[in-house]
Amino acid sequence: MSNGSISIALESSSSLFTKILHYTRCKNLPKGQSLHSHLIKTGSSSSCIYIANSIVNLYAKCHRLSDAHLAFQEIQTKDVVSWNSLINGYSQLGRRDSSLSALNLFKLMRQENTLPNPHTFAGIFTSLSTLGDSFTGKQAHCLAFKLGYLSDVFVGSSLLNVYCKAGHHLGDARNMFDEMPERNSVSCTTMISGYALQRMVKEAVGVFSVMLLKRGEDVNEFVFTSVLSAIALPEFVYVGKQIHCLSLKNGFLSAVSVANATVTMYAKCGRLDDACRAFELSSEKNSITWSALITGYAQNGDCEKALKLFSEMHYRGMIPSEYTLVGVLNACSDFDALREGKQVHGYLVKLGFEPQMYILTALVDMYAKCGNISDARRGFEYLKEPDIVLWTSMIAGYVKNGDNESAKGMYCRMLMEGVMPNELTMASVLKACSSLAALEQGKQIHAHIVKHGFSLEVPIGSALSTMYAKSGSLHDGNLVFRRMPARDLVSWNSMMSGLSQNGCGTEALELFEEMLHEGTRPDYVTFVNILSACSHMGLVKRGWSIFRMMSDEFGIEPRLEHFACMVDMLGRAGELYKAKEFIESAASHVDHGLCLWRILLSACRNYRNYELGAYAGEKLMELGSQESSAYVLLSNIYSSLGRLEDVERVRRLMNLRGVSKEPGCSWIELKSQFHVFVVGDQLHPQIIHIRDELWKLTKLMKDEGYKPDFDPCLELEGVMD
DNA sequence: TTAGGGTTAG
Structure with missing residues (x-):
């Protein structure tokens, strides 16, 4: 034994104690x-229960729970403090698994007949709030009441947190808060954060104001952080500003959590300039400060700025947290920034981030939304047990990329694997059914919605009414629409689109009036739907007035879709030369020209105005159209005008530009089976029977007086084959 | 003379 060890062995237990406490406080492992180890060597580690317990506590505070557990097991006669040291060590880790360990230890403690004290309950309630388990919380609440511990402010505050974290018990929490014999800054912070979680801004600010009046001296950085985080709506930004000033005046803005909450508050209220100023003025910045501003820009639609800040963060040597990365990946997803998303992915791998569920979900979501569905799928298959968010991301990804069949397949696989869908899953899979006009399957999903007890709120109600409307069941679509407890702009637009597409233009226009009457501000999609309805109904005058109203009254600049509706409207009404003038005044962009002249060309064919048709067709050739139907139509027009040289020229141009014709294709769903038909194929097992029926129908039509149109320009298959 | 509660990014 060295001299040093002898000196430790001879130290009085009170001085050893002081050292252990000091190392615990400094977390000096x-x-x-x-x-x-010296205590073990000298045999003094188990001689005194105070020292033995303090060793357990030392390891627990340094987050070395396995060592704490070993030290705990070494204690021959454990007392309540031994148990509490270990239980609270697990509780304070704040993870699900450690919280469950704390609860198990509590059970063992009771089995060994050790009476818990208020310290035990403080730890147990902390674990229960981490787990969001208000059910067990109530049982423990009863026990604490029976033992007479509820008047202890530590027990009260930690129990309050159990009810606050389980949102639906917020009323119970408030009652408890009001009846607490003693309240302090901790209980107030807990109550404020509870309101913040439920977006109850007024209530949160109310608790803060009362506290300020009654216990001004107690207000600290925790209180400011929680109340600032509660203010997340633009209409409360003026309150946020006042609290921001107050925190500055009282010297709390130097606390990094208060500064972070201030940046977040301004960002959530859409005040990016103020958020930026708060960011620049914060004396200490950590990864949360950067995250707050990056996410703020991303959520307010400025993806470029978000990505720029992210690279600046890297440049300044600040290591991003997983939250920062998730924020940046979400920004990339929302703005189709695949290249940047891939860079972030590479960076993430380089930093050695474990592929945890939420990072993987953000990656899958980014790849799927940016159109790289195969990489999204690879990320998805990486996890053996994907959670519902990941399943939903994948399903929504397929829908966004137009692969609705795969989306439906994914949904079925998910159900078979026993994963419960959530409302976003349902909305996505309904969207797939709408696009496929798969009414039967849509109805089945509707049944799932009822069975799982989902309500008709946005987004489910909106997706459901759209599904019915797009599948032609306008009555059911309208029924769902009317039963929705609240509608947003998308719900109105979807229903209008359903009506307009199914030939109910008048109803669509009525719905538009109703929407304006209810005070919902239309967007550019609304006007696409309404102009399209006017076009289908032949309401030229109304269409013109709505087109003007869009920019004059609502400040919405017309986009290609609106110009297209206008050309279509004029074309259908036979006002072909007005349509030509309109295109020439509006089509400043190549893409616009390609789309608009194509619409006019079709209209000219319908009205057999070959002269203007040829003019529109030549415009399309000039602009380098890649659409086979344009070439076919133009060539048919020249053919019927007897201009065979031009026929030849258009045909050569088509070959030269490598334009090929997509065969026509149609499908129908019968008894949950899809029957697909491509022009000229004989693949269907009942094709002979089907043709027989078609022949009979054609004969019936002719008998009823139908005269087929033999205009050569309608024979799209004809001349070019 | 050992052991306890609350905050920020998603």
Whole structure:
């Protein structure tokens, strides 16, 4: 034994104690460990229960729970403090698994007939709030009441947190808060954060104001952080500003959590300039400060700025947290920024981030939304047990990329694997059914919605009414629409689109009036739907007035879709030369020209105005159209005008540009089976029977007086084959 | 003379 060890062995237990406590407070694990090993060597580690318990506590506070557990097991006669040291060590880790360990230890403690004290309950309630388990919380609440511990402010505050974290018990929480014999800054912070979680801004600010009046001296950085985080709506930004000033005046803005909450508050209220100023003025910045501003820009639609800040963060040597990365990946997803998303992915791998569920979900979502569905799928298959968010991301990804069949397949696989869908899953799979006009399957999903007890709120109600409307069941679509407890702009637009597409233009226009009457502000999609309805109904005058109203009254600049509706409207009404003038005044962009002249060309064919048709067709050739139907139509027009040289020229141009014709294709769903038909194929097993029926129908039509149109320009298959 | 509660990014 060296001289040093002898000196430790001879130290009085009170001085050893002081050292252990000091190392615990400073979380100095190496010093603590060496002291522990000397205690074991000299046999004094188990001689005194205070020292033995303090060793358990030392390891627990340094987050070395396995060592704490070993030290705990070494204690021959454990007392309530031994148990509490270990239980609270697990509780304070704040993870699900550690919280469950704390609860198990509590059970063992009771089995060994050790009476819990208020310290035990403080830890147990902390674990229960981490787990969001208000059910067990109530049982423990009863026990704490029976033992007479509820008047203890530590027990009260931690129990309050159990009810606050389980949102639906917020009323119970408030009652408890009001009846607490003693309240302090911790109980107030807990109550404010509870309101913040439920977006109850007024209530949160109310608790803060009362506290300020009654216990001004108690207000600290925790209180400011929680109340600032509660203010997340633009209409409350003026309150946020006042609290921001107050925190500055009282010297709390130097606390990094208060500064972070201030940046977040301004960003959530859409005040990016103020958020930026708060960011620049914060004396200490950590990864949360950067995250707050990056996410703020991303959520307010400025993806470029978000990505720029992210690279600046890297440049300044600040290591991003997984939250920062998730924020940046979400920004990339929302703005189709695949290249940047891939860079972030590479960076993430380089930093050695474990592929945890939420990072993987953000990656899958980014790849799927940016159109790289195969990489999204690879990320998805990486996890053996994907959670519902990941399933939903994948399903929504397929829908966004137009692969609705795969989306439906994914949904079925998910159900078979026993994963419960959530409302976003349902909305996505309904969207797939709408696009496929798969009414029967849509109805089945509707049944799932009822069975799982989902309500008709946005987004489910909106997706459901759209599904019915797009599948032609306008009555059911309208029924769902009317039963929705609240509608947003998308719900109105979807229903209008359903009506307009199914030939109910008048109803669509009525719905538009109703929407304006209810005070919902239309967007550019609304006007696409309404102009399209006017076009289908032949309401030229109304269409013109709505087209003007869009920019004059609502400040919405017309886009290609609106110009297209206008050309279509004029074309259908036979006002072909007005349509030509309109295109020439509006089509400043190549893409616009390609789309608009194509619409006019079709209209000219319908009205057999070959002269203007040829003019529109030549415009399309000039602009380098890649659409086979344009070439076919133009060539048919020249053919019927007897201009065979031009026929030849258009045909050569088509070959030269490598334009090929997509065969026509149609499908129908019967008894949950899809029957697909491509022009000229004989693949269907009942094709002979089907043709027989078609022949009979054609004969019936002719008998009823139908005269087929033999205009050569309608024979799209004809001349070019 | 050992052991306890609350905050920020998603």
